[in-house]
Amino acid sequence: MAPVLSVESLNVGLRATNGVTIPVLENLSFSVEQGKTIALVGESGCGKSMTALAIMRLLPEAFVVSSGQIMLDGEDVLAAPMPRLRSLRGNRMSMIFQEPMTALNPLYTVGDQIAEVLRLHRGLGRKDAAEQTLALLKAVQIPAAAERINAYPHQMSGGMRQRVMIAMALACKPKLLIADEPTTALDVTVQAQIFDLLSRLQDQTETAIVLITHDLGAVSELADDVAVLYAGRCIERGRAHEVIERPRHPYTRGLMACVPHLRLGGEASGAPADLDEIPRMVPPLGERDAACAFLPRCVFADEICRSQLQPPLQADDGGHCVSCWRWKEVA
């Protein structure tokens, strides 16, 4: 089956004032099939959100797609003229933002905001749109939906607002949903509910999801595939359970080691295991080497790493790719 979204060698750059283009995303490729979820993981500043904005073509000023291809359901998103793009957004592909507190317009009721999308893309009348909106609010399990439809965003909790965002994003049953850290601003129990809701709705709608997160627990629960981004480059990609159980890249292994494990009962009596960290920071824009970007932070770095360019993504038979010269020795 053809993938719903396929991103081919996407390069995004920041056009500096002196005319130089600083690379932000380099050679990024991934794809998602209908009803599947791919998780983009990585630290802050690795280009996860930029990828999302590039797909939606909502990159901030001065950021440009310098090369590559983004195909949505067989249609070239980067080549779409503005009116076509507007009818894709919200309709075929939609996006949930990180901060439910600020992602809803404070001046309109949540019902109005969901209905707006339906009226825009489905051409529904006021009454039909209101009916569908109510059904959507029920579908995202908002209690007392008939009353909440007239509530303003400030009258709702963060979790409720994120549900409203999900209802809005799924209103037109898009082929692709991009969720940019949908639960970062929520507390843990609500996070679990939201992920649960997303996967339930995905089963019903067959929407492909690009999940941007640094919550590896969410990845193992929700994602079918994972792409690990580091400094704008994809350094490991594969089936979610493969990558989580047998990470190959030193960076991915480092990320896994950063996740605390709750130990109960007999296990808890021993001395707590130290929580690892990856020393130093992601190199800032413009200071990324042509060599492996992770090199300065890598404990396994070797002569071969220093003398070569960024290693290509090498795939094994199972489609688990990794961009590391020494992964066989390291793993």
Next chain:
Amino acid sequence: MSVFEASGGISKPIAPGPKPAASPGRAALRQYLYSLSGIAGAVILLLLVAMTLFGPLIYHVDPLDIVAAPFTPPGSDALLGTDYLGRDVLAGIVYGGKATLTVGAIAALITIVIGVTVGTISGYFGGAADTALVKVIEFFQILPPLLFAMVLVTLFGQTLTTITIAIGAVSWPSAARLTRAEFLRLRGLDYVKSSRAAGATDRHVMLRVILPNALPPIIIAATLAIGVAILFESGLSFLGLGDPNTMSWGLMIGQNRNYVLDGWWTVVFPGTAIFLAVLAISLVGDGFNDAINPRLRRRI
């Protein structure tokens, strides 16, 4: 059943439908009525408007006619006294309000329409359009407003129309700057991005998403603009650049300014009228601003 299972939209009507929302207009009115200062402002403003609309029907004295000796103090001959030419001050106030309030309202309207349009385009699109428009705004801002207005009025004649346009022409840059700043602040917010991600057009984002959120300071600016325009008109009249054939509160003060010590009433009464009008308008603006903010609306 879930909405997502139905492929062609909703297959059966959902009962009961959503309750009709308390209309935003009615909720806003209710909120407005909670503010004492808003009510006070509205009452004063309504009284002033009623006086200028219906006063002339009741009080038949021509404000330009000489009715008694100059500087007749307030009393039985003339209720609020007469000015340096012996014209009735009360008649001046009753008839002059129309010119003053009209100039204020229309000049403020010109200010806000030009200012908001320029500020919206400049703040939303940014880039070259913004650079060009900011240059235009700056060009108008470095001209001393009173002097510029005086030049316009001197060039195009001392009529109320020219005065109104001149006031609008010198006041719009600050409204434009304010609108632009609000747009710059709001256009990066998540809900603006989110509405673009939902496929909204530029027009929709500008007028239905950003502009309503930018309104509070603009409304304050508009009410201040009415006040400023009234004061401006008074100032021009005070400098002898008013329309001499149309009575206005500013004109009364302007013409009698040399005789403040001979007859305080010639200046104090029109001055009070201006003061009340400006105060009332800004109170109304304040109350209105609170009323349209759903956050402040009481939940009933």
